[in-house]
Amino acid sequence: MRFRLPIVLAATLALVAPAAPAVAAPSGHPPSPLVFGACPADIAQPFPALTCATLQVPIDYKRPYGATLPLLVTKHAAKDPSKRLGALLVNPGGPSGAGAAYAGSLTRPDGTGFTRLQPAVLDAYDVIGFDPRGVAHSAPISCAEPTYFPTPQPDAESPASRNALWNLWSGYADGCGEKVGALLPHLGTDNVARDMDRIRGALGEQKLNYVGFSYGTYLGSVYTALFPQRVGRMILDGNIDPTPADVWYQSGLAQAESFQKRFDSYLGWVAKYDAVFHLGSTGNEVRAHWDKTLADFRTTPHGVVGSHELIATAAVVMYSESAWIAFTRTLSTYVVGGDDSALVDFAAPDTSAEGEQSTALFNAVICVDSFWPVSKARYERDAARLAKVSQFAWDNIWLNGSACRDWPVPNHTPVHVSGKGLPGILMFNTIGDPATPYAGALKLHKVLRSSVLVTERDSGKHCVFSNSRALVNTAANDIGTKYLLTGELPAGDTSIPGHALPVPTPAALKASIDKASLLER
Numbered sequence: 001m002r003f004r005l006p007i008v009l010a011a012t013l014a015l016v017a018p019a020a021p022a023v024a025a026p027s028g029h030p031p032s033p034l035v036f037g038a039c040p041a042d043i044a045q046p047f048p049a050l051t052c053a054t055l056q057v058p059i060d061y062k063r064p065y066g067a068t069l070p071l072l073v074t075k076h077a078a079k080d081p082s083k084r085l086g087a088l089l090v091n092p093g094g095p096s097g098a099g100a101a102y103a104g105s106l107t108r109p110d111g112t113g114f115t116r117l118q119p120a121v122l123d124a125y126d127v128i129g130f131d132p133r134g135v136a137h138s139a140p141i142s143c144a145e146p147t148y149f150p151t152p153q154p155d156a157e158s159p160a161s162r163n164a165l166w167n168l169w170s171g172y173a174d175g176c177g178e179k180v181g182a183l184l185p186h187l188g189t190d191n192v193a194r195d196m197d198r199i200r201g202a203l204g205e206q207k208l209n210y211v212g213f214s215y216g217t218y219l220g221s222v223y224t225a226l227f228p229q230r231v232g233r234m235i236l237d238g239n240i241d242p243t244p245a246d247v248w249y250q251s252g253l254a255q256a257e258s259f260q261k262r263f264d265s266y267l268g269w270v271a272k273y274d275a276v277f278h279l280g281s282t283g284n285e286v287r288a289h290w291d292k293t294l295a296d297f298r299t300t301p302h303g304v305v306g307s308h309e310l311i312a313t314a315a316v317v318m319y320s321e322s323a324w325i326a327f328t329r330t331l332s333t334y335v336v337g338g339d340d341s342a343l344v345d346f347a348a349p350d351t352s353a354e355g356e357q358s359t360a361l362f363n364a365v366i367c368v369d370s371f372w373p374v375s376k377a378r379y380e381r382d383a384a385r386l387a388k389v390s391q392f393a394w395d396n397i398w399l400n401g402s403a404c405r406d407w408p409v410p411n412h413t414p415v416h417v418s419g420k421g422l423p424g425i426l427m428f429n430t431i432g433d434p435a436t437p438y439a440g441a442l443k444l445h446k447v448l449r450s451s452v453l454v455t456e457r458d459s460g461k462h463c464v465f466s467n468s469r470a471l472v473n474t475a476a477n478d479i480g481t482k483y484l485l486t487g488e489l490p491a492g493d494t495s496i497p498g499h500a501l502p503v504p505t506p507a508a509l510k511a512s513i514d515k516a517s518l519l520e521r
Contacts (some may be wrong), residue, residue, distance in 0.1 A: 030201060034199075039419070043101050051075050052100070055202050059183060059186050060186050070138060071133065073202075079122050088209045092216065095365035096358045096362040102129050103129030104129070117481075126203075126204065130196075133191065134361045141357070143173075143175040143180065146356045149349075151304040153309070155418045157307070162380065169402040170406040176363065176403075176408065177408030185409040190369075193222045196219070211466070214238040222242065228422055234423075240444065245370060249261070254437045256390040261460070277329070287414075289335045296392075304348050310347050311391065314327075318460070326346070330346045363407075366400075369412060372405060379405070383396075402474045426454070427451050428464035429464065430460060432458075435462045454479055454487045454490065454496060459498035465480045470502070479496075
């Protein structure tokens with residue numbers, strides 16, 4: 001996934017319409033059964049246990065017999081047919097997360113034999129991934145050349161940069177209208193949910209069993225509204241409040257402070273290891289070094305990295321602790337040794353074609369999903385307010401959602417999630433999640449009255465269930481596994497201890513990190 005800040009937008013809406021009733025559009029001819037075979041090389045090579053199939057779905061569900069687009073669907077077959085319970089669809093989040101490969105990430109053993117989904121789940125379920133419409137192998141979209149965005153980007157906090165940044169993102173929106181064309185109005189979450197039901201039908205399943213993370217919780221909640229009678233066992237982890245008509249706008253407002261709180265806790269972790277990093281023995285001492293570094297890069301960018309790129313990278317690092325050691329090591333090298341090469345390499349922006357495609361789809365979904373402000377002054381006024389408590393405020397505005405002000409197609413009226421008529425749903429959230437703050441989980445939990453919420457205490461990581469071995473919470477995995485195998489939920493809302501934070505041992509300090517894995521759960 002492309003390095004991206006969470007959405008932080010603020011303003012009043014020009015227009016708020018009532019939420020649309022949850023109506024599942026007719027889907028045309030029943031889908032043909034999926035025929036699985038070889039996968040594309042970029043999936044087959046890292047995940048040889050996966051097989052692949054293509055499903056044609058309507059571009060426009062209001063014209064179910066019209067033009068179609070292909071979805072790539074992957075399968076990790078249940079290992080014990082005698083224990084098979086059905087199919088389990090997974091979504092990694094995003095929007096713009098490539099879910100076809102994600103089925104492989106959840107099922108492939110690491111070097112110790114550990115799998116993120118427990119062996120009993122892999123025995124009982126066909127784990128199904130898919131690239132949502134517009135993503136990766138499913139008719140990917142692009143709005144501009146990969147070099148469209150300047151490197152470094154203009155200083156987000158500077159008033160002198162604002163006209164240039166508005167023009168930059170307005171031009172990007174125009175490019176989406178020109179290059180994506182007739183597909184652009186049909187990339188919203190409501191249609192992705194309808195695609196999921198087509199996948200369910202093509203698999204021959206009566207119910208949809210589903211695990212969704214982050215944005216995948218919003219996708220799952222929309223599915224419950226459109227197809228409540230087809231909901232099977234459902235896990236939602238890292239939850240988004242689906243109730244506002246301006247869902248992504250409101251989500252972003254909450255994220256500004258939550259990312260700052262998470263960053264503050266990270267500074268405290270750095271201070272604990274002053275003997276290793278030499279950045280100070282208190283959070284305030286570490287903060288002073290960070291603020292000076294940020295000011296240095298703001299005054300004089302270092303190659304392709306300026307203050308915007310540093311802030312964006314710091315935000316991504318806050319999603320989990322998997323890169324804390326590596327990121328802090330590069331910061332220490334710059335502060336203590338005066339060598340900027342490691343930090344610049346770590347924070348260098350993604351200028352690949354895949355990165356631009358991710359940006360395109362991300363905006364295509366959020367811009368049509370909900371209502372957005374139309375006044376520049378409203379964005380800027382609220383960013384200024386948020387900047388008093390969060391260093392992430394200004395950069396968030398430009399990186400996520402500013403294109404929606406000039407989006408070339410109308411937004412959809414958001415689906416109303418009522419929570420009625422649903423089976424038991426299992427929810428997870430950390431208490432300090434920066435990307436999907438805990439307050440949003442409480443709102444969704446209230447809407448999904450049949451749900452049980454499991455809270456990871458003393459944690460600021462994004463998402464809880466089925467993490468990688470280094471970040472695993474065994475209590476969460478045991479609860480989720482029991483539910484998937486038996487349908488049994490905890491007796492009521494409960495909490496579990498937080499997972500262990502990384503320790504900068506000599507071996508950990510020497511290890512390199514793949515920047516593509518910074519969002520690894």
